[in-house]
Amino acid sequence: MIQALLSTSSCYRSMHVAFRGTNTRSLLKTYTTKALSSGDQLHGYLVQQVQKVEELELTAILLEHQQTGAQHLHIDRNDANNVFAVGFHTPVKNSTGVAHVLEHTTLCGSHRYPVRDPFFKMLNRSLATYMNALTGSDYTVYPFATTNAVDYKNLEGVYMDAVFHPLLSELDYKQEGWRLEHDDLTDLSSPINFKGVVYNEMKGRISDPGYLFYKQSQQSMYPGTTYENASGGDPTFITDLTYQDLLDFHKTHYHPSNAKFYTYGNFSLEDHLATIRTKLNGFGKSEIPFVNKIPDRWAKPRKVVSNCALDPMVPVDRQTRLSYSFLTNDIHDSFETFSMRVLSTLLLEGHSSPMYEALIDSHLGTSFSSNTGYNRNTRISNLTIGLQGVKTQDVDQVETRIKQVLEKARMDGFDSRRIEATLHQMELGSKHKTSKFGLTIMHWITSGWFNGADPIDLLHINKYIARLRQELQKGPYFESLIDKYLLRNTHVLTYIMHPDASFNTVTANEEKDRLARKIQQEEKQQQQQLMEQAQQLEKKQNIIDDVSCLPTLRIDDIPLKQPKIVVEHTGLCNTPIQWRTTSTNGITYFRAICTLPPLMDDLKQYVPLFCDALHSLGTKSQSMAELDDEIRLYTGGLGFSATTSTNHSDINAMEEGIMFYGNCLDRNIEKMYDLTRRLIRETNFDNIPKLRSLIRRNASYLNNSIVNSGHMYAKTYASATLTPSSASNELLSGITQIKFMNQLAAKSDDDLLDVIEHLKQIATLAIHQTSLRVAVTCGEEAINDNMKYLSGLITGLPENADIKFSKEIEHTTQFDPTFKKTFIGIPSQVDFSAKSLRGVPYTHIDSAKLQILCSLLTSRYLHREIREKNGAYGGGAIYGALTGLLTFYSYRDPKSNTTVETYNKAMDWVRRYTFTDQDLTEAKLSLFQQVDAPVNVSMEGMPQFISGLSDNMRQIRREQLLSVTQNDIKDVAEQYLNQAYGITILGDEKKSGKDLPSDWKIHIP
Ligand SMILES: [Zn+2]
Helix, strand or coil: CCCCCCCHHHCCCCCCCCCCCCCCCCCCCCCCCCCCCCCCEECCEEEEEEEEEHHHCEEEEEEEECCCCCEEEEEECCCCCEEEEEEEECCCCCCCCHHHHHHHHHCCCECCCCCCCHHHHHHCCCCCCEECCEECCCEEEEEEEECCHHHHHHHHHHHHHHHHCECCCHHHHHHHCCEEEECCCCCCCCCEEEECHHHHHHHHHHCCHHHHHHHHHHHHHCCCCHHHCCCCCCHHHHCCCCHHHHHHHHHHHCCHHHEEEEEEECCCHHHHHHHHHHHCCCCCCCCCCCCCCCCCCCCCCEEEEEEEECCCCCCHHHCEEEEEEEEEEECCCHHHHHHHHHHHHHHHCCCCCHHHHHHHCCCCCCEECCCCEEECCCCEEEEEEEEEEECHHHHHHHHHHHHHHHHHHHHHCCCHHHHHHHHHHHHHHHHCCCCCHHHHHHHHHHHHHHCCCCCCHHHCCHHHHHHHHHHHHHCCHHHHHHHHHHHCCCCEEEEEEEEECCHHHHHHHHHHHHHHHHHHHCCHHHHHHHHHHHHHHHHHHHCCCCCCCCCCCCHHHCCCCCCCCCCEEEEECCEEEEEEECCCCCEEEEEEEEECCCECHHHHCCHHHHHHHHCCCCECCCCHHHHHHHHHHHCCCEEEEEEEEEECCEEEEEEEEEEEEEEEEHHHHHHHHHHHHHHHHHECCCCHHHHHHHHHHHHHHHHHHHHHHHHHHHHHHHHCCCCHHHHHHHHHHCHHHHHHHHHHHCCCHHHHHHHHHHHHHHHHHHCCHHHEEEEEEECHHHHHHHHHHHHHHHHCCCCCCCHHHHHHECCCCCCCCCCCEEEEECCCCCEEEEEEEECCCCCCHHHHHHHHHHHHHHHHHHHHHHHHHCCCCEEEEEEECCCCEEEEEEEEECCHHHHHHHHHCHHHHHHHCCCCHHHHHHHHHHHHHHHCCCCCHHHCCHHHHHHCCCHHHHHHHHHHHHCCCHHHHHHHHHHHCCCCCEEEEEECCCCCCCCCCCCCEEECC
């Protein structure tokens, strides 16, 4: 994947995308002019199917390009956020990562656009709301989304030329794939190392034991098929990939006959077809190599045992992961696939699910393993049940318990209320109006479509719900599925992964040996070539391209006026209410914030646990399992979370609070508010067994998040001593919170009494009417019900904080920033770093200038130095308009000390660089992609509610952003970049933590 930080989770991972439906409102009418039916011919295409899907308010049209056989699915829908995607079927025969390296190299320049990295260049010349490239387990897809018709044409042209006519130069292949390179490009005697973007990306990925477990268990499940390989590449084998392999793979796979096109939105289908057709001229039909996807069914179950790195934050005896994977149905059968999804939910989701009770509540494990659930990203799907945080001696017991649960479910079936709750969730899911619906559909259907399922069939919800109800009436339906796929199945894999203290050393030694072998293969003379080639690559990386061949939007494509979101403010029972009345498709969205008094840190660090406790412990009269069923039956979910926001006009002031939120169909408004009130008022904090499993689950989740979000943790830690709200963020969600949660996880039952006391103190200090404010988003017709039942929630809360706990309240408000350099040891082969400086509040005139400065630093300087040259997966600078902090960061970084030097040279770079008008325009376009990105209906008015940003403030800021000049950039750089800063590196202390200057502090958890 290319756009490193925007959606890292979607790279290679099976895409478990929540199916949440429907449209962003738009006044444009549907543009497809002709009513089409199957058999019609249009611009060289044959219409194969036309179907309306009422519940999603769309018409789906499936076509085939007659000359090449390219497939095209168009989703005609009244939504302005149009999507284009072109994808190829790319099953692989080994783990060299050929499909993945090709995905990267394809975007490094094409015949019509022979500039370096047109994809990244286009990020700055467009108002795209999404641009990406993804390698899945057997396909590669290149999608974008935009609301602007000119932009759509521009990007479509660049994408089509990239995939069908890429340059695929050898130097780009080496930059993106792998290469041998001297550490010092001027010194032949300096050490040689492996470098390359994909090489380091995958080293970073497999540092995550959750990913490793998921990937390796999947590979073991499908021997003899394409899925036994790592499609993203395994670092051990990536270095076997050759340039010729890459060229061959492109030739055989990136052909229209092997392509699927996807278009979505309110732009005209006829236009799409006419454009695409011209780009496919010259191609005929081509034969695509066969790759097996269907494994031979095993005669008996199999078991695989492997190792992963030891996590120093977690007790050694609680780090085993294990899972049971059952090979299930062919995904061509859409109804069976739908039924298996429902079955998986019934078995695994929520406190009342039998697997949750048997495995998590019983403390056999801390949480489900990363591969748990129904996986339909392979031609033959699988259902997996697994645990992490298991004691080594409990492995056999887990297997017995899973079997017992399955036997019982086959005998007794499932409670009809739980089945109804699951179907209710699906109904509600299809009514949500999200701004990224076109992309959601694309992710939903892609894998099935490439595996031969009918893509339109995959969109039907109501049809399958109705059929499921019929089946349930006929007899024990889920019971028969359990019997067929889970109990009488012999293709079952037990996958066990134990932690191993020597894992990282073994991995590093393997790389060292492989490196020595590769170097030996190079003769002395070739080493000279190696140096020349590295110098050539560096020269190429340093060239400032003439990008004028690329299409671009102009500055006047950015609308001058901020769209206004009309909200109304009223009071109800002395509580301020913000109303956003709009078309919501029959759903009410509710948010409330209780402002916290200034608590002592000792107590404040419990706030996140308090929030989770509210929807995890149950009440005195109802178990969490019973409550969870009610929540699923009547709402789209209820939640509680800690919030911190910096004041828009003073970065030394902030608000801390607890937010409650939920949504429901309008017919369930009363139930939603009543459930919320019961959770807040009646939660039973004395439920020690539930509290223990909550703490363990949280600790496990947080520990696992470090290797994926290390840059976020580095950033939070680096800024923690700069402003009060970042100090609060570190305490509530940073490394400090993770350490705290691990301490709690190690406590005995007796010690938990003290934890319970703290949670009760927060309940009495934090939740009361006087500090409450509420926001409701709903349709006109639901206002009365909301007023009526909301008042029940408000008056059900205590009026004031309990004064007996007032000693827990902090009275100082003075904040003095300090500046620290910290190295934090984590079990990862790659580093994460962040350097943070104080800026200004949202309303300050320099805020917009700092934001443009960061955009330019990223695209003109840091991207080249950190990603292209230093080989990190991502890096840049961001300015937090709302936090008032300027932060440099790197992600999956093989050499963080070099990156730190790059950060420190930023000021010199600004002084040397001459900013052109085009630079400024591009920085503004890329910023307005975010400023003007379509938002979900549920989020409209939230900047106002959470941070107090009025339409007027946002309009002023818009004008400030648009009017930033070259001189402004130089001025703010001089003024702010030279200040004192906080800096943090997360990485392997044996590698990156040694030889740090003496003013660095080293923490090893
Ligand atoms: Zn990638």
